[in-house]
Amino acid sequence: MIFLVPLAILVLIALWLMGMYNRLVSLKNQTQNGWRQIDVQLKRRHDLIPNLVNTVKGVMEFEKGTLTAVMDARAKAMGAAGPADASQKEGELSQALGRLLAVAENYPQLKSNENVKMLQEELSATENKIGFARQFYNDIATKFNIARETFPTNLFANAFGFSAAELFQIQDAADRQVPTVDLTMSKS
Amino acid sequence: MNLLEQQAANRRRTWLVMALFVLVFVIIGFGVDAFIIGDLQSSMPIATIAALAIGGGRAWWSLRYGDRAVLGSASAEPIDDRLARATTDDERLRYRQLQNVVEEMAIAAGIPAPKLYVIPDSDPNAFATGPDPAHASIAVTDGLLSTLNREELQGVVAHEMGHIRNLDIRLMMVVAALVGAILLLADWSGRALRFGGRGSSRGRDRSNGGAGAAGLVLFAIWIVAIILAPMIGQLLALAVSRRREYQADATGAELTRNPMALADALEKIEDAVEPTPAIKRGTAHLCIADPLGKEAEDGEGAWARMWSTHPPMARRIAALKEMALMPQNPTIPTAGR
Numbered sequence: 001m002i003f004l005v006p007l008a009i010l011v012l013i014a015l016w017l018m019g020m021y022n023r024l025v026s027l028k029n030q031t032q033n034g035w036r037q038i039d040v041q042l043k044r045r046h047d048l049i050p051n052l053v054n055t056v057k058g059v060m061e062f063e064k065g066t067l068t069a070v071m072d073a074r075a076k077a078m079g080a081a082g083p084a085d086a087s088q089k090e091g092e093l094s095q096a097l098g099r100l101l102a103v104a105e106n107y108p109q110l111k112s113n114e115n116v117k118m119l120q121e122e123l124s125a126t127e128n129k130i131g132f133a134r135q136f137y138n139d140i141a142t143k144f145n146i147a148r149e150t151f152p153t154n155l156f157a158n159a160f161g162f163s164a165a166e167l168f169q170i171q172d173a174a175d176r177q178v179p180t181v182d183l184t185m186s187k188s
Numbered sequence: 189m190n191l192l193e194q195q196a197a198n199r200r201r202t203w204l205v206m207a208l209f210v211l212v213f214v215i216i217g218f219g220v221d222a223f224i225i226g227d228l229q230s231s232m233p234i235a236t237i238a239a240l241a242i243g244g245g246r247a248w249w250s251l252r253y254g255d256r257a258v259l260g261s262a263s264a265e266p267i268d269d270r271l272a273r274a275t276t277d278d279e280r281l282r283y284r285q286l287q288n289v290v291e292e293m294a295i296a297a298g299i300p301a302p303k304l305y306v307i308p309d310s311d312p313n314a315f316a317t318g319p320d321p322a323h324a325s326i327a328v329t330d331g332l333l334s335t336l337n338r339e340e341l342q343g344v345v346a347h348e349m350g351h352i353r354n355l356d357i358r359l360m361m362v363v364a365a366l367v368g369a370i371l372l373l374a375d376w377s378g379r380a381l382r383f384g385g386r387g388s389s390r391g392r393d394r395s396n397g398g399a400g401a402a403g404l405v406l407f408a409i410w411i412v413a414i415i416l417a418p419m420i421g422q423l424l425a426l427a428v429s430r431r432r433e434y435q436a437d438a439t440g441a442e443l444t445r446n447p448m449a450l451a452d453a454l455e456k457i458e459d460a461v462e463p464t465p466a467i468k469r470g471t472a473h474l475c476i477a478d479p480l481g482k483e484a485e486d487g488e489g490a491w492a493r494m495w496s497t498h499p500p501m502a503r504r505i506a507a508l509k510e511m512a513l514m515p516q517n518p519t520i521p522t523a524g525r
Contacts, residue, residue, distance in 0.1 A: 030298065037295065114277035121281060125288035132296040135445070140298060 020153050024162050027144035031165050034137035038168070041130045042077075042090055048126055049074050049097070052119045056100075059109050066103055070096045087168075094127065134168045141165035191438055191447070191511045198435040202359075202428060209366050209424045216373050216417050219410035220380075235373060243369030247361045254361075255317040255325055262315075262466045264305035264327045282333055289342045290326060293349045296443040302326045302352060309466035312336065312457045315475040316348040317357060324352045329467075335460065336453050343440060343450030344457075347476055350439025356432045357474065363425045370421040377414045429497045437504055441511050451508040458501040472497045 053067055060067065073089070073096040080086035101120065110116045144165050148157045189197065217236030267283060274280045287304060294301040302316070302324035312332040318324030326348050328341075336344065351357065413420075441447035457477045467479035478498045493500065 034298065041295070114281070117277075117281055118284065121285055121288065125285075125292065128288075128292045129295055132292050132443075136296050136298050 017156065020156070021160060024144070024147060024153070024157060024160065027140065027147055028162060028165075031137070031141045031144045034133070034140045038130065038133040038137060041126060041133045042086075045093070045123075045126045045130065046074060046078055048119075048122055052100075052123055055113075055116055055119055056104060056107075056110060059107055059113075060104065063100075063103055066096075066100050070100050072096075090130075094130075097123065097127070138167050141167055189510065190513075191442055194507065194511065195435065195438045195442070198431055198438065201431050202435070205424055205427050205431065206363075209363065209421075209428075212413075212417070212420055212424065213366050213370055213373075215410070216370060216377075216413055219406075219413065220373050220377050222406075222410075235376065239369040239372045239376075240365075242372060243365040243367075246368055247365035250364065251319045251358065251361045255319070255323075258315075258317050259305055259325060259327060262307050262309075262327060264307050267304040267306060270306050285338055286328065286333065286341065286345075289338065289345050290349075293342065293346045293443055296346070297349045297353045299324075299349070299353055302349075304328075306330060306333070307466050310334075311463065311465075311479075312460050313467060313475050313477050313479055314344050314348055315467065316351045317474060318352065319358070320355070321352050324357075326352075331460065332457075335456050339446070339449045340453035340456065342444055343446065343453045344476055346440035346443040347436045347450060348440075349443060350436040351432070351474060354432070354435060354439060356436065359432065360425075360429065360474070363428050367421040367425050370417050374414050374417040381411075381414075423494055426495060426497055430499045433498050434504065434507060437508060438511065441508060447508040447512040448514070451505045451512070454501055454505050454508070477501075 049070060053070060057067060070093075073093040077086065077089040077093045080089040101123070104110050104116075104120070147153060148162055148164060214236070217239060218233055220235040220239075221233040267287060271280060271283050274283060283306075286306075290304050291301050299321040302318065302321075303326070305325060305327040307313075307327050307329045309329040310331040312329060312335045314326065314328040314332055316324060316326050326345065328344070332341070332344065437450060440450050444450070454477075463479055465479075467475060472479055475498075478496060498504075
């Protein structure tokens, strides 16, 4: 009967290993899903931008430079090669959009136009969603990394093939700068 | 305490209160089996199991079908119906902002977007319901939509999303099941004692002679417990409810990374003093502000605070300000104390 004790201990260890493995699998999948959600929101933004530019083009005839910059940045972002490149191009698109929305504040006709207000809401909501998708990705990736690195799980995590998740971070130092806005009314 | 410390403290306190709850229930249940049925030494504590089964059954039913009942009783209208009926562009913009805010918070929380409803009441309030994060619903009042700006609305929606993600609705069902079971046991005991507890002499027969006095003392303690049980059960349930409110505030702040938005929203909601008649009693613990308008003011003392489903607004706002590392009003004790 005495062999039951080490047997029970082995069973408990096996159960614990199973639980730990399953938890890591769940967190890893949630992390991957979180990453893909960012792409979903980025694509939504690509789809929304042509609408916005068309709606404001008529009123903001002095801002051709700003409008073209947005469309160019969008094209570049859609054609990006690989995640690092995409991250940089999307950052540039965010900056171009930021400049456009800031400059649009100068046009009272735009402020009272309901279509524009709705579009601005959709655009700023999309920017928010991109931000929150990145925030969620970092949160879940951190949870995964913590689970991976905590003792005693860390003894087995690498053996089971769970490598650390990379957190989303700003690649281009220029993204950290607040976008500058040129409010002069020059025909550019 | 910062946000993460507050969340850890909230989780610990919830566990503590739940442990107390289970303890109270076990004492009463086994007491019933020992003194009334007199059958504790055989393997089945019948009364305890029966009470748990009935209480649990009712709770499961509420969890499964309760959200429809609650939304119906509040006359909640789906957001799409409201959008279809909207007459002005401003109205449409507001509803669209609400939809976007809910989607944003669902992304931040990593759960599917809950179904969205609007309640025709001019008092600002909101609640969340539903059996699990995949089948959840959020309802806000017209008053909330007209009082708060987009940022503050986001804070409130984040708070409700926090309730959903933290499985508070399920926790409160478990709590309700325990309270229900305790009430059942207290009721049965009351009846049985009045008509002569069949087991009390048998109970004493079964115990050894020397344990007779101890048995009597236990019996006396148990009688007191039976009398106090309904009240103790209620108080514990309310304590859990208050702790989950603090936790939902903290989760909301974590989702938005903007505690001040929710603090500002709570201040605006507090200023709108009237109760929310559209939201009936049963959902009080899931709302952001007490819909019965009975929330205790901070100065009212411990007794009044023990009987409310929500903590005093001043303390909630102070806790949020602490998360935002804003200077505190030194006379208001914060959530951690």
